Amino acid sequence: MNRFSYLRATSIDEAMREAAADPTARFIAGGTNLIDLMKYNVERPTRLIDITRLPLNGIEETESGGLRLGALVTNDETAFDSRIQDRYPLLASAIQAGASPQLRNAATTGGNLLQRTRCYYFYDPETPCNKREPGTGCPAAFGRNRIHAILGTSDHCIATHPSDMAVAMAALQAIVHVRGPGGERAIPIADFHRLPGEHPEIDNTMLHGEIITSVELPPDGFSRNYTYLKLRDRLSYAFALVSVAAALRMENGTIAQARLALGGVAHKPWRDPAAEAMLQGQPATEDRFRAVADHILKDARGYQDNAFKIDLARRAIVTALSQAASGTPQSQIDKRIQ
Amino acid sequence: MLQEKGYIGTPRNRVDGRAKVTGEAKYAAEFDAPDLAYGIVVSSAIAKGRIASIDADAALAVPGVLQVFTHENRPRTAWFDINFRDETAPPGSPFRPLYDDKVVYSGQPVALVVAESFEIAAYAASLVRIAYEPETHMTDLDIQRDEAYVPPRKRTGVKRPPSPRGDPDGAFEQAPVKVHGEYRVAIEHHNPMETHASTVVYEEDGTLTIHDKTQGSQNSQSYVSSVFGLSSDQVRVISPFVGGAFGSGLRPQYQLFLAVMAALELKRSVRVVLTRDQMFTFGYRPLTIQTISLGANPDGKLVSIMHDAIQTTSPWEDYQEVVVNWSNLLYHCDNVKLTYRLSQVDTYTPIDMRAPGAALGVTAIETAMDELAYAAGIDPVELRLRNYAEMDEADKKYFTSKELRACYQLGAERFGWARRNPEPRSMREGRELIGWGMASGVWEAIMQRVAARAALTPDDRLEVASATADIGTGTYTILTQIAAETLGLPMESVTTKIGDSSLPKSPVEGGSWTAASAGSAVQKACLSVREQLFKYARRMDDSPLANASIEQVTFAGGRIHMTNDPSAGVTLQQAMQAGGVDRVEAEEKSSMGLLKNMRYSGYSHSAIFAEVRVDEELGVVRVTRIVNAVAAGTILNPKTARSQILGGVVFGIGMALEEESMLDHNLGRFMNHNLAEYHVPVNADVYDIDVIFVSEHEERLNPLGVKGLGEIGVIGTAAAIGNAIYHATGKRIRDYPITIDKLLG
Amino acid sequence: MNASRKGSSKLETVPVTLTVNGETKRLEVLPWTILLDLLRDHLKLSGTKKGCDHGQCGACTVLVDGRRLNSCMAFAVMKDGAQITTVEGLARNGDLHPLQQAFIDHDAFQCGYCTPGQICSGVGLIEEGRAHTRDEIREYMSGNICRCGAYTNIVDAIEQVIGADAEAGR
Structure with missing residues (x-):
């Protein structure tokens, strides 16, 4: 644990101003990931700006008929909010699939989006890691990589993004609202997280000093035909090996619109618009689902321990699309696959 | 002789329950001391090589930092290996923390930062910079297996495999039914919920009172005394509560050494608590590659058993456990070859973990037996009955008792085994394939010499004491029951003291021997107190017991009375007055049952039945039902005993499906060193577990008839689950844990 | 700096x-x-x-x-x-919280180290009012690891208190 100075911000402007003044300052809210990483000396901010008292904690209707989640709304509040459960059950389900009740009581919307990878090497400062220390190498690619990525990897990093919430938000095409020294920006979630490329140390497209203020959920919540299917190494309280958020709009037995996002397989929630287009106007058949899965995974690359994820992801996509099409979403309580 | 209606054998709440549910129970890191300093361990980054330099300047400059201990400035300690060898040490040269600049495994403690507070120590530790000169390491057993050797020196208390009998190779060659395979169980770490910790209280007179997380307060005490050259009355180790251990507390771990070293050097109290990650930097259940060949006749009768195991150990100690012997203890066979070898890898020495050896060996043989059942077309339970071992064939001894047949029968009945269609993939419900599998379990019933003291005082308070431990096993409760019953007092009148090196001598708590050994010692001490009281009672003027023998009286309700006439009696207090004493005390030792050792073998047994539901498409496994039927002699407290078995089964679920410490051989380092990535079962993983205690009359091992329960619950559980998965899916996975990738592969 | x-x-x-x-x-x-x-x-x-x-x-x-x-x-x-x-x-004037007593009665712990966390978590779960079935208790108690494996007894203890609360109309 490194030493830091502490500031309890009383306004968004103050928080931004303080952050801008110190390149090593970090915002902190739920703390469930930042404190975790600070205890491992992976994160070493010298100044922490506590944003928990800022007015960013409501769930509000938007003019377009969607909902706006304040950045500080906890995962628990979101998952059990009746509006979310009615209109965005995919999001509620995904959040319930993640972490534990205690962590969901602390973790916030903004923090969840910003959580960092669970890569063993990233978490262990005694080992090399390009994400933690650029240029030191990626031992995961030649080491233990059961939990690592199969899509969008680079020679520099094969880490995954660990969030469940963000996967559902990707399928829902949420918009991340940020404020910073340069003003406000609305970032489509697809553009929020990035692939590792040559700079795995950069997780997302936010700039220093910017603060997430809210996440906007567009009006269409796909509340009839959806599922969040998470596969992991035990039945609860574990990160995803592979997860699939599937959202369909069915019209007369055919798929009018499809959204599909994968977790646990890439450096960001993985979307493939071309694959989604393959479903549009099609009947919901397993053959079609398989073709879509094959398309999504055509460039997938497995490593020593995680090659199984390619097959697992293929199967999970087919199952998830079937669940969504038939309106039988995966329960996060009953561990039978629906 | 004893009260007919007593406490032994009845379900009782834990006597330490209230302390545990209110937070009053204090564990090693929770004892306070004036001016307590906090130590944080810095662990090595490399697996092998030397420390080129340590830069502790920045850490030392932090206000409140007291010292940074390294090999360069550590105080002198004892020189000889013998001084570092604790009572459970395997043959070899024990690891010495901060000994020199050599790094011999990844995660090795290389510095201890001590400061006025935990927060300061944590910050300062982050500033210590260490440079290494790495050397080539080797952690891969698949490469090292070719270097396997038979350990030249046997580990005390661990039986070597018996010499081969008959012609196992020839018999296998000619056997009409054969099974041959390689079986693996991944490396596991104990991961008790409490991490290892020592609070060393530096008393005003310079003596040490140590609160250590240990399964043996006297083991820790003698280690500290001999390593630091202190006389035994200068060191006292007290550990009334231990937050689980499962074997990790059998040896003094390095935080004890470091905390004592710092306390002596700084002349003040020091606490060192390991982090969860550091729980992966000492002993573990070793990786074991087992090869089994079973030959049988068409009727399933075994004609050849060959079982070989290669296990990892460290370069400095020959850790050993009993892996292969169980195969012939469970099954009769005339041609048997059991072999056991070690191979050195650059990790810490393994350490006994719940059912050491048996949890591995029985998992392998019971998986192989299931394969044989299919190869021969015989029901798995029937196959085991046909090969039932009536005696310990290796030692040519009869069993003291063995109700394994009843375990099979009662377990199968409760489970509904008779309804099983043997065909794999024959049961399905929706997407899920359902499988039923079973396995056997066996563990040695061990007696150790334990001393206990019983003391009765005038307020009818009875105190019993022994240096043994309760790591969640229920020792406090069963000793209280035994004492209360023996002297006819309510349990509330009994205080049980354990976990203190100043109490009567006891070896470490482990091996499932504590209930039998400490229980027998307490019973014996209480019987001595009984006899003295009875003697006093007879001496009383007009004693109604004057002409009675001790066999004719009953101790009940704080009185001694004629069994056939409860009105004729005296109170314990009257007896003490008559004796002119205000304290009746006795100390006794449990006997080792030498007769037994010469003529009989003592083992506990079990039969485990498991139901799994497997999502065929996605490889998700749910263990929806377990029935574990256990024969372990007398069950002192069915409530806490059941919990022991439940816990063993949950451990077995972990072994079957989840637990695996993953080594990166390039770095020589365990990489998933935390509870997020080293998966142990959570609540959602555990459905119904049904425990049956099979009635078993046992009179040879000890007067209580106790065999012990700490290990037997885990043994066989993983195999039963693996066999159920085969029944469900038709896939035979010989490499535990059975994770999604293996099921889809 | x-x-x-x-x-x-x-x-x-x-x-x-x-x-x-x-x-x-x-x-x-x-x-x-x-x-x-x-x-x-x-x-x-x-x-x-x-x-x-x-x-x-x-x-x-x-x-x-x-x-x-x-x-x-x-x-x-x-x-x-x-x-x-x-x-x-949790205890009031020396009287244990019902869940503390239920943990003792159901032997919902062994070493006792995870127990305070299990009990506080269980109290939180009861307060949340979302768990009505054993499946729900299991899932909503999965953030509390018990290495001694007392899970089934923990579920029994919580189920009993939830049941008693329901009966009392709380």
Whole structure:
């Protein structure tokens, strides 16, 4: 644990101003990931700006008929909010699939989006890691990589993004609202997280000093035909090996619109618009689902321990699309696959 | 002789329950001391090589930092290996923390930062910079297996495999039914919920009172005394509560050494608590590659058993456990070859973990037996009955008792085994394939010499004491029951003291021997107190017991009375007055049952039945039902005993499906060193577990008839689950844990 | 600024006020003092346990403003002004909380180390009112690891208290 100075911000402007003044300052809210990483000396901010008292904690209707989640709304509040459960059950389900009740009581919307990878090497400062220390190498690619990525990897990093919430938000095409020294920006979630490329140390497209203020959920919540299917190494309280958020709009037995996002397989929630287009106007058949899965995974690359994820992801996509099409979403309580 | 209606054998709440549910129970890191300093361990980054330099300047400059201990400035300690060898040490040269600049495994403690507070120590530790000169390491057993050797020196208390009998190779060659395979169980770490910790209280007179997380307060005490050259009355180790251990507390771990070293050097109290990650930097259940060949006749009768195991150990100690012997203890066979070898890898020495050896060996043989059942077309339970071992064939001894047949029968009945269609993939419900599998379990019933003291005082308070431990096993409760019953007092009148090196001598708590050994010692001490009281009672003027023998009286309700006439009696207090004493005390030792050792073998047994539901498409496994039927002699407290078995089964679920410490051989380092990535079962993983205690009359091992329960619950559980998965899916996975990738592969 | 230069400077503390089990506590702590360590080391309330220190086991669970949280994942200063209930604060006038008694009656623990966290988590779960079935209790108690494997007994204990509450119309 490194030493830091502490500031309890009383306004968004103050928080931004303080952050801008110190390149090593970090915002902190739920703390469930930042404190975790600070205890491992992976994160070493010298100044922490506590944003928990800022007015960013409501769930509000938007003019377009969607909902706006304040950045500080906890995962628990979101998952059990009746509006979310009615209109965005995919999001509620995904959040319930993640972490534990205690962590969901602390973790916030903004923090969840910003959580960092669970890569063993990233978490262990005694080992090399390009994400933690650029240029030191990626031992995961030649080491233990059961939990690592199969899509969008680079020679520099094969880490995954660990969030469940963000996967559902990707399928829902949420918009991340940020404020910073340069003003406000609305970032489509697809553009929020990035692939590792040559700079795995950069997780997302936010700039220093910017603060997430809210996440906007567009009006269409796909509340009839959806599922969040998470596969992991035990039945609860574990990160995803592979997860699939599937959202369909069915019209007369055919798929009018499809959204599909994968977790646990890439450096960001993985979307493939071309694959989604393959479903549009099609009947919901397993053959079609398989073709879509094959398309999504055509460039997938497995490593020593995680090659199984390619097959697992293929199967999970087919199952998830079937669940969504038939309106039988995966329960996060009953561990039978629906 | 004893009260007919007593406490032994009845379900009782834990006597330490209230302390545990209110937070009053204090564990090693929770004892306070004036001016307590906090130590944080810095662990090595490399697996092998030397420390080129340590830069502790920045850490030392932090206000409140007291010292940074390294090999360069550590105080002198004892020189000889013998001084570092604790009572459970395997043959070899024990690891010495901060000994020199050599790094011999990844995660090795290389510095201890001590400061006025935990927060300061944590910050300062982050500033210590260490440079290494790495050397080539080797952690891969698949490469090292070719270097396997038979350990030249046997580990005390661990039986070597018996010499081969008959012609196992020839018999296998000619056997009409054969099974041959390689079986693996991944490396596991104990991961008790409490991490290892020592609070060393530096008393005003310079003596040490140590609160250590240990399964043996006297083991820790003698280690500290001999390593630091202190006389035994200068060191006292007290550990009334231990937050689980499962074997990790059998040896003094390095935080004890470091905390004592710092306390002596700084002349003040020091606490060192390991982090969860550091729980992966000492002993573990070793990786074991087992090869089994079973030959049988068409009727399933075994004609050849060959079982070989290669296990990892460290370069400095020959850790050993009993892996292969169980195969012939469970099954009769005339041609048997059991072999056991070690191979050195650059990790810490393994350490006994719940059912050491048996949890591995029985998992392998019971998986192989299931394969044989299919190869021969015989029901798995029937196959085991046909090969039932009536005696310990290796030692040519009869069993003291063995109700394994009843375990099979009662377990199968409760489970509904008779309804099983043997065909794999024959049961399905929706997407899920359902499988039923079973396995056997066996563990040695061990007696150790334990001393206990019983003391009765005038307020009818009875105190019993022994240096043994309760790591969640229920020792406090069963000793209280035994004492209360023996002297006819309510349990509330009994205080049980354990976990203190100043109490009567006891070896470490482990091996499932504590209930039998400490229980027998307490019973014996209480019987001595009984006899003295009875003697006093007879001496009383007009004693109604004057002409009675001790066999004719009953101790009940704080009185001694004629069994056939409860009105004729005296109170314990009257007896003490008559004796002119205000304290009746006795100390006794449990006997080792030498007769037994010469003529009989003592083992506990079990039969485990498991139901799994497997999502065929996605490889998700749910263990929806377990029935574990256990024969372990007398069950002192069915409530806490059941919990022991439940816990063993949950451990077995972990072994079957989840637990695996993953080594990166390039770095020589365990990489998933935390509870997020080293998966142990959570609540959602555990459905119904049904425990049956099979009635078993046992009179040879000890007067209580106790065999012990700490290990037997885990043994066989993983195999039963693996066999159920085969029944469900038709896939035979010989490499535990059975994770999604293996099921889809 | 580099680390060694900072290392030699004075360590600044921050004030924090917490209400712990009904008592107001005012402390001066280093900013990186974790709520769990504040309870255990500074206030000597060692009932709350450190199992992993990383939000991976639940042993440190306490109730903060009525909700269950991992106290290992919170800087104490950030909880300034909060109401905190630990296992030491559950019994009233020596009478155990019904869930504490149910844990004893169902033998819902062995070593006892995860127990305070299990009980605080269970109290939080009962308060949330979302768990009605054994499946739900299992899932909503999965943030509390018990290495001794007392899970089925823990579910029994919680189920009993939920059932009693339902009967009493609470």
